[in-house]
Amino acid sequence: MSGMCNDASDAVDELAAIGSLFDDPMLSSRELGELGERYAAAWLVSRGWRVLDRNWRSRYGEIDIVAVCPERRLAFIEVKTRRTMRHGLPQEAVTAAKQANLRRAGVQWLVDPAHRIAHTGVRFDVFTVMVRDGRPDGHLIKGAF
Template sequence: MKSSGQDSSGHGTGLVDDRRSLGDVGEALAARYLTERGARVLARNWRCLEGELDLVVVEPDGVVVAVEVKTRRGVGFGDPVEAVTSVKQQRLRRLLAQWLRQNPAVAASGLRIDVVGVLIRRGQPIQVRHITGVGA
């Protein structure tokens, strides 16, 4: 399986070939989508022993948001945002609290958990769906 996004001649195919690359592309698209709407990315792929936050952003009003990004090539297994269960939402809340403890200089006017679902076909985004305040 090619993971470089290149064909045998070394030229870019524009196709996302493996899950990690698919996720990376989705996270980049989500970050761009959010920044175009005024958010500022504070962290990408922040990890600790309990898990990972795909994105941590701050909204113009000071709300700090943990963003779970789900990227898929189709909806055969459901809409990407449906993959964020209540158990996952609880873990995201714990991770965001831990991220804030490790980043005390960040002053938050509020906290939120969002999900961005990205559908990609033939290497191109066809849908970016942003759900704010999941599990609130």
């Protein structure tokens, strides 16, 4: 959870700082994905969300971000970052099998006693980051599945 900010004004500054890093053509796919997740977390916080967990692992896989939106809904967020559309839209990479594993992982996160938090409901979102001309373009798809 390092590098996480939970203050909206800090997040705006972090968004700008992270955004400038996408211009590096030498980023590996893994580094690009990690940068996309950092960007998504800062984007959410800048809009009043509270990030509870990042890269939480269970036997069903990893949940990129667990956060609470301003309306107190708990969201499990899968982040997909792309440089090109060669393999389709980023959200198309969240297959039915991936969705099923994310649902199972979400249940595991919820039943952990350390994760007791007041919320008004649960949903699964996808956050896409398209890098265009070296700049990130983030988009949140609420209730994606």
